[in-house]
Amino acid sequence: MNVDSSAGPIPTPVFRWFRRFGRGSELVFDHAGAIGVLFLSVLRATVRLQVPMRAFIRQIYVMGVESLPIVFVTGALAGIVTSQQGGYQMTGAIPQYVLGSLVVQTVVLEMGPVLTAIVLVGRVGARITAELGTMKVSEQIDAYHSLSRDPIALIAAPRVLAGVIAMPALVGFADIVGILAGMIAANIDSGLGFSSFFYGARLFWHSYDLFYSFAKAVVFGLAIPLISVHMGFRTKGGAEGVGRTTTDAVMFMTLTVLILDAMFPPLLLN
Amino acid sequence: MIEYRQIHKSFDHPVLSGVDLDVEQGEMFALFGPSGTGKSVLLKTTIALIQPDWGDVRIEGESVYADERTLFRARRKVGYVFQNAALFDSLNVFENVEMGIPEEELRTTPRMDIARRIWEALELVNLEPRVVLPKIPSELSGGMRKRVGIARAIVGRPKILLWDEPTTGLDPVNTAAVERLITRLSEELEVTSLVVTHDIEGGLDMCDRVAMLDGGRLRFCGTPNEFRQSDDPVVQAFVDRAAAERALDMAETQ
Numbered sequence: 001m002n003v004d005s006s007a008g009p010i011p012t013p014v015f016r017w018f019r020r021f022g023r024g025s026e027l028v029f030d031h032a033g034a035i036g037v038l039f040l041s042v043l044r045a046t047v048r049l050q051v052p053m054r055a056f057i058r059q060i061y062v063m064g065v066e067s068l069p070i071v072f073v074t075g076a077l078a079g080i081v082t083s084q085q086g087g088y089q090m091t092g093a094i095p096q097y098v099l100g101s102l103v104v105q106t107v108v109l110e111m112g113p114v115l116t117a118i119v120l121v122g123r124v125g126a127r128i129t130a131e132l133g134t135m136k137v138s139e140q141i142d143a144y145h146s147l148s149r150d151p152i153a154l155i156a157a158p159r160v161l162a163g164v165i166a167m168p169a170l171v172g173f174a175d176i177v178g179i180l181a182g183m184i185a186a187n188i189d190s191g192l193g194f195s196s197f198f199y200g201a202r203l204f205w206h207s208y209d210l211f212y213s214f215a216k217a218v219v220f221g222l223a224i225p226l227i228s229v230h231m232g233f234r235t236k237g238g239a240e241g242v243g244r245t246t247t248d249a250v251m252f253m254t255l256t257v258l259i260l261d262a263m264f265p266p267l268l269l270n
Numbered sequence: 271m272i273e274y275r276q277i278h279k280s281f282d283h284p285v286l287s288g289v290d291l292d293v294e295q296g297e298m299f300a301l302f303g304p305s306g307t308g309k310s311v312l313l314k315t316t317i318a319l320i321q322p323d324w325g326d327v328r329i330e331g332e333s334v335y336a337d338e339r340t341l342f343r344a345r346r347k348v349g350y351v352f353q354n355a356a357l358f359d360s361l362n363v364f365e366n367v368e369m370g371i372p373e374e375e376l377r378t379t380p381r382m383d384i385a386r387r388i389w390e391a392l393e394l395v396n397l398e399p400r401v402v403l404p405k406i407p408s409e410l411s412g413g414m415r416k417r418v419g420i421a422r423a424i425v426g427r428p429k430i431l432l433w434d435e436p437t438t439g440l441d442p443v444n445t446a447a448v449e450r451l452i453t454r455l456s457e458e459l460e461v462t463s464l465v466v467t468h469d470i471e472g473g474l475d476m477c478d479r480v481a482m483l484d485g486g487r488l489r490f491c492g493t494p495n496e497f498r499q500s501d502d503p504v505v506q507a508f509v510d511r512a513a514a515e516r517a518l519d520m521a522e523t524q
């Protein structure tokens with residue numbers, strides 16, 4: 001059925017609002033469907049061993065190794081801020097060693113994964129969208145097809161796989177840096193000894209927390225390259241289009257990371 | 271041969287509305303038309319880089335759009351010269367041209383033979399292989415990129431070549447070299463060439479038949495002589511304008 005909604009008889013504000021909402025959700029489903037298809041295509045190329053090793057290793061380097069300095073800084077700041085904030089709020093009857101638990105849990109469950117993901121959205125996601133968008137508008141993607149080469153296997157898959165592998169490593173790194181920085185900050189600010197810090201951390205520690213942190217890392221590590229590749233492949237309209245699509249992609253990825261993050265507690269912390 | 275049947279394609283506005291065209295085996299065929307009439311779109315529908323909304327393309331009698339296998343076979347038979355060269359940014363010239371050789375051949379052919387084929391393809395487009403092979407596309411001029419793009423399209427020894435403005439942006443010496451190459455491929459190897467070009471005179475001199483795309487349909491299709499003598503006012507206006515532009519170009523370069 002093909003109804004032209006613009007010819008509708010009741011253009012009331014409410015009606016118009018619904019129409020816009022309808023179009024918006026159509027867009028969301030459209031993107032979600034395309035990203036799902038992209039994910040399956042990447043999976044297929046991977047199990048068929050069509051992904052070039054060299055490109056994969058290069059992406060691991062670009063996403064993982066080159067991100068270490070910035071992830072170090074954000075991880076350390078996350079630990080320090082949590083420690084200062086916690087120290088400020090914990091007055092009176094609460095034993096000081098609880099600060100150890102607070103820092104470790106906040107960093108591992110929340111700050112480590114989310115901040116690393118946000119950093120990667122800017123550092124890696126934007127770069128992938130701009131790179132692939134440029135390839136799209138300069139007909140390079142067409143060229144792959146015309147030469148019977150599969151851009152999914154050659155371009156998309158190395159980036160997605162590298163994301164899934166590099167992200168947990170980076171989150172683990174951010175967790176460790178954050179905890180150490182938080183510990184040092186607690187020592188300086190509140191005079192909490194390292195052993196009390198660890199005592200507190202161990203007291204409330206579940207090994208499940210580590211799994212939770214890495215589960216987030218894997219999900220974000222999958223979402224960021226999938227969205228950025230998807231947006232890159234959809235780019236049109238020359239250099240201006242590349243700029244526009246990159247901005248959209250950054251918005252899209254940031255929102256997705258925050259929404260996915262909000263879905264974790266109800267799904268995995270019960 | 272290539273057969274286009276009732277090709278329709280709209281983006282936000284109709285671009286192609288019912289194009290029928292046959293390009294014969296071994297023929298050199300030029301396609302003219304004002305900018306933005308859909309010449310590139312029509313070329314892209316040949317190997318499904320753009321899917322038509324309606325219509326079919328057959329290559330050597332086999333529909334490109336029947337299924338994945340026929341599309342794959344079609345793409346293997348066709349070499350495509352992109353309007354903007356479309357070289358892979360991250361690969362050097364050697365790797366770019368190497369991509370023009372099908373994967374199975376790369377696996378089964380000795381590396382020395384591959385290297386020789388790439389070398390020869392670059393020589394055919396008047397490039398000095400020793401100089402350009404290690405360069406990446408951003409280190410080349412526009413005209414050099416274009417010729418690397420041609421080398422990549424011919425190195426796989428296709429039976430059909432689709433040329434999207436192969437001589438635009440080339441100096442007269444290299445324009446002549448590319449035109450000679452198209453003629454040689456057609457005469458010696460029976461390669462079918464469909465050439466989109468703004469160089470009306472060049473196209474008329476070189477090609478067996480020409481067509482003009484205008485308003486989403488073929489306005490004209492016939493031999494170069496018929497084109498020159500056409501009494502269709504649209505064709506005449508187009509030829510006159512092209513001649514005027516050419517004269518202007520000449521005046522500017524002198």
Ligand SMILES: Nc1ncnc2c1ncn2[C@@H]1O[C@H](COP(=O)(O)OP(=O)(O)OP(=O)(O)O)[C@@H](O)[C@H]1O
Nearest residue numbers: 236281282285303304305306307308309310311312
């Ligand atoms: N992928 C696309 N998405 C949307 N519109 C497109 C796309 N490709 C082409 N068009 C539109 O189709 C029309 C024809 O474009 P095309 O590139 O085929 O023109 P052309 O005849 O090759 O022009 P030129 O001689 O300048 O290369 C243009 O209006 C263009 O905006």
Ligand SMILES: [Mg+2]
Nearest residue numbers: 309310353434
């Ligand atoms: Mg064009």
